[in-house]
Amino acid sequence: MAAPGRNYNDVVTRFWSLAAPLYDLPFLQHWIYRPAQDEVLAQLHAHGAQRIADIACGTGILAARIADELHPEQVYGVDMSDGMLRQARARSAEVQWLKGPAEQLPFDDGALDAVVTTSAFHFFDQPAALREFHRVLRPGGLVAVATIGPPQPPLLRRLSANLSNPSHSPSPQEIRVLFADAGFTLTDQHRVRRPLWTMAVRDLITIGTRA
Numbered sequence: 001m002a003a004p005g006r007n008y009n010d011v012v013t014r015f016w017s018l019a020a021p022l023y024d025l026p027f028l029q030h031w032i033y034r035p036a037q038d039e040v041l042a043q044l045h046a047h048g049a050q051r052i053a054d055i056a057c058g059t060g061i062l063a064a065r066i067a068d069e070l071h072p073e074q075v076y077g078v079d080m081s082d083g084m085l086r087q088a089r090a091r092s093a094e095v096q097w098l099k100g101p102a103e104q105l106p107f108d109d110g111a112l113d114a115v116v117t118t119s120a121f122h123f124f125d126q127p128a129a130l131r132e133f134h135r136v137l138r139p140g141g142l143v144a145v146a147t148i149g150p151p152q153p154p155l156l157r158r159l160s161a162n163l164s165n166p167s168h169s170p171s172p173q174e175i176r177v178l179f180a181d182a183g184f185t186l187t188d189q190h191r192v193r194r195p196l197w198t199m200a201v202r203d204l205i206t207i208g209t210r211a
């Protein structure tokens, strides 16, 4: 069965395969992406999760940190892009790297204790991805979604409404509704804590559990 938004996913996959070599630039990683990853690591540590998947793992920095810093039983990194996964595989042999879309994950029902995703949610078919996160989590399992970028202004959203599954950054309220619709209990939502001089990056973390 084809994943939802398949054509759009193909475009996103091709873009990230081309962008992969630039993605690990140290300043980009340190100032843009790392603060959200630090918060996800703290959430996973507090939850005690042992079977963890990082969805849209990109070049695998967060998944490799989860393996190195938390030493859980199993860590998976899932992404659609061959270029990003190639770099991820070179980074760590501790993580199991899998190719697939967030909307159709390669896990059995209830197989995981935690599902996390950083800086990629705006690319997803969000209701489908959250339903899939819910399916693969065990009861009590943790979901952590770190989103990046300000919500799309209403005009831009209306203009892109006719595209097939266009990239869309939801507002905090929209994310809370998406979580509830997927069956998650919201436990926390806040701006990602980051150094003052990087506050122009508007990222948000939303945490929930599967009842």
Ligand SMILES: C[S@@+](CC[C@H](N)C(=O)[O-])C[C@H]1O[C@@H](n2cnc3c(N)ncnc32)[C@H](O)[C@@H]1O
Pocket: 009, 012, 013, 016, 033, 055, 056, 057, 058, 059, 061, 062, 078, 079, 080, 081, 084, 100, 101, 102, 103, 117, 118, 119, 120, 123, 124, 125
């Ligand atoms: C900005 S990178 C973020 C990578 C990583 N999560 C991080 O925080 O550094 C976006 C990644 O999302 C992946 N991606 C986009 N849409 C996806 C989808 N529907 N399913 C799986 N991966 C997806 C892309 O291939 C790309 O590797």
